[in-house]
Amino acid sequence: MKHTDVSETFAVSAQLESGDMQQIAEAGFSTVICNRPDGEEPGQPTVSAVREAAEAAGIAFHHIPVSGGEFPEVAIKAFAKVREEADGKVLAFCRTGTRSITFDALANIENATADERIGRARRAGYDLTSLRARLGE
Incomplete structure (x- = not known):
């Protein structure tokens, strides 16, 4: 498991x-x-199988799927709520990690500036400069 x-x-x-x-x-x-989302590509494990394994390992599991580059406000708020209420470290995943890091930048639970969020994503290996306008100041 690489993260x-x-x-x-x-x-x-x-x-x-x-x-x-x-x-x-x-x-x-x-x-x-x-x-x-389930069924995004062939061979992808089902959400229910991953949820079952996570819960068996004592991990809280949340499913907040997005696709097509869309990040509706309701999904951003749900992501922020999970992050804020988590008891410990949170690991978010998608096909490549890009959607997950984008959610983190949009949710901005640390109240960081746009430059700080873009820089943090860059250090993690993701380029979110195209989101600058949506991230605000």
Whole structure:
């Protein structure tokens, strides 16, 4: 299970498998957020299978799927709520990690500036400069 730390309490990852959940728990993550809809591509594990494995490993599991580059306000608020209420480290995943890091930037639970959020994403290996206008100041 490879992930990229974004902050002390948040990390992103490409697609996770059910078999990754015990290792994720051992790495100190208490919450996993899946940002992929079911059936996005062949061979992708089902959300229910990953949820079952996460819960068996003692990890809280949340499904906040988005696709097509759309990040509706209701989904951003749901993501922010999970991050704010999580008891420990949060790992969010999607196909490549880009949707998950985008959610983090849009939710902005740390009240960081747009430049700080873009810089944090860049350090994690993601380019969010195209979101600058949506991120505000």
